[in-house]
Amino acid sequence: MQMLKLDEQELLGEANCALSEIVTKPTRSLTLNLVHREESTRSSRPQKLGELTVRAEECFSSKTTTEIVLRCSDLQYKDLFTKNDPFLVLSKTVESGIPIPICKTEVEKNNLNPTWKPVFLTIQQVGSKA
Secondary structure (H helix, E strand, O other): OOOOOHHHOOOOOEOOOOHHHHHOOOOOEEEEEOEOHHHHOOOOOOOOOOEEEEEOOOOOOOOOEEEEOOEOOOOOOOOOOOOOOOOOEEEEEOOOOOEEEEEEOOOOOOOOOOEOOOEEEEHHHHOOOO
């Protein structure tokens, strides 16, 4: 693992807020203006250096795991010369409406009736207050 040398990075600016400002928003996200450190404490209008959007998602502290077995039957041919090579991607939709992939099955070669290996998912992977 390589550590970032923050003293060698260019500082774009900073933004401050309380966690409550984020989690009380209906979207659980807050966009903040980046400002120079000395300007962030002044009451005058600071120079706008960019924006930072922060999103919060509640994580459940649980070791509960769910086993899911996925299968398909009678898939359509998609290639004239070979059978399908199907796989599945499971996604969750977060509060902003964006789907986030949480799991992908293995590829089942030349199989129109696949049954995939069991998928094990925790509440942390699928849990979200949508």
